[in-house]
Amino acid sequence: MSKTARNNKSEPHYSISLSFEEIKLPPFHDILVVGKYSPQGKHGLSRSFDLLIPNGFEMFEVKNEYVEAVFINKKILRKIPHTKIIDILSVKVFPFIAEGELLKVDFKIAVSFSNIEQSDI
Amino acid sequence: MNISELIRYDFKVVKPYVSINSVRQELITYKALAVIDDDTNIFLGVLTPFDVTAKPHNLVIDCLTEKTILTADCSVTHVLQTMEDGHSEVLPVFKEQQLDGLIFKKDIVDFLSSRKIELEERIATEEQTVLQQHQALQKQNQLLKEIIHTQCHKLRRPVANVLGLMEIIDYTSLSAENQRTIALLKESVEQLDDVIKDVVRKINDTDNDITPDFPDDSLTV
Numbered sequence: 001m002s003k004t005a006r007n008n009k010s011e012p013h014y015s016i017s018l019s020f021e022e023i024k025l026p027p028f029h030d031i032l033v034v035g036k037y038s039p040q041g042k043h044g045l046s047r048s049f050d051l052l053i054p055n056g057f058e059m060f061e062v063k064n065e066y067v068e069a070v071f072i073n074k075k076i077l078r079k080i081p082h083t084k085i086i087d088i089l090s091v092k093v094f095p096f097i098a099e100g101e102l103l104k105v106d107f108k109i110a111v112s113f114s115n116i117e118q119s120d121i
Numbered sequence: 122m123n124i125s126e127l128i129r130y131d132f133k134v135v136k137p138y139v140s141i142n143s144v145r146q147e148l149i150t151y152k153a154l155a156v157i158d159d160d161t162n163i164f165l166g167v168l169t170p171f172d173v174t175a176k177p178h179n180l181v182i183d184c185l186t187e188k189t190i191l192t193a194d195c196s197v198t199h200v201l202q203t204m205e206d207g208h209s210e211v212l213p214v215f216k217e218q219q220l221d222g223l224i225f226k227k228d229i230v231d232f233l234s235s236r237k238i239e240l241e242e243r244i245a246t247e248e249q250t251v252l253q254q255h256q257a258l259q260k261q262n263q264l265l266k267e268i269i270h271t272q273c274h275k276l277r278r279p280v281a282n283v284l285g286l287m288e289i290i291d292y293t294s295l296s297a298e299n300q301r302t303i304a305l306l307k308e309s310v311e312q313l314d315d316v317i318k319d320v321v322r323k324i325n326d327t328d329n330d331i332t333p334d335f336p337d338d339s340l341t342v
Contacts, residue, residue, distance in 0.1 A: 041184070044179060
């Protein structure tokens with residue numbers, strides 16, 4: 001092949017942008033709300049969480065028009081019962097979820113006591 | 122009638138944690154797939170096209186909807202009602218706590234349709250037979266009536282003649298003994314006449330079409 005012919009051949013030109021950062025799986029830490037008709041169903045998610053973080057989350061089925069289930073970190077469940085959490089979510093989160101959506105919820109708890117009185121100290 | 126003869130035992134089995142897309146073609150072909158855990162061998166449900174529409178998730182396990190479990194001794198009526206209530210086209214049938222087979226609504230409907238056609242054909246045949254028998258009986262009945270009518274007619278004429286002749290007998294020329302004999306004879310002939318009239322009346326009661334036209338008790342010698 002002559003030099004002229006080789007130059008005429010079109011070759012791809014690459015322009016690359018690159019960056020990286022650490023991620024943690026799963027991509028949420030406190031609560032995941034599973035909307036109705038989401039591509040990922042509760043059983044599949046439950047299984048994948050079990051594989052990623054064994055015994056890390058507990059699933060609760062929810063009777064709601066837009067929500068199928070809720071996954072709650074077991075650390076949170078040690079501090080507050082799931083019924084209260086779901087009551088809060090029903091008011092603050094569920095009305096905003098769209099069909100087929102998965103929502104991660106940051107749910108930070110600070111527990112404090114005041115006026116603790118003990119007579120035997 | 123129960124569903125035992127309509128259960129399909131050659132059902133297709135799929136794993137629960139596989140993609141819906143990977144079983145879509147099988148679902149179209151078989152209309153229902155039994156979902157059984159490959160590790161524990163536990164039956165998890167029956168996947169139908171309705172499930173995929175109602176719960177459009179990625180994994181088979183997530184698409185399953187709750188279905189009533191049946192046994193082979195369930196009646197066809199009960200199963201159809203259960204299917205209607207649960208919007209199910211297919212339901213699992215268990216035997217000794219294990220999946221035995223699947224029952225399809227289509228199979229039940231096809232079976233009932235074929236039974237209906239069979240029964241309609243039988244009824245039509247029996248109706249035809251009954252109609253033929255009825256026509257034969259009518260014909261025989263008509264013939265019998267005609268025979269009786271004719272015989273009564275023929276029989277009554279001489280009886281009427283005897284009665285007429287007895288009316289013109291000169292009783293004054295007879296001895297007292299003969300008068301009693303003639304009186305007894307007349308009584309017997311009148312009884313015979315009544316019997317004939319009774320037979321004719323009964324024929325007339327059963328069929329008004331045949332109306333005997335007896336002459337009056339006039340003498341026709």
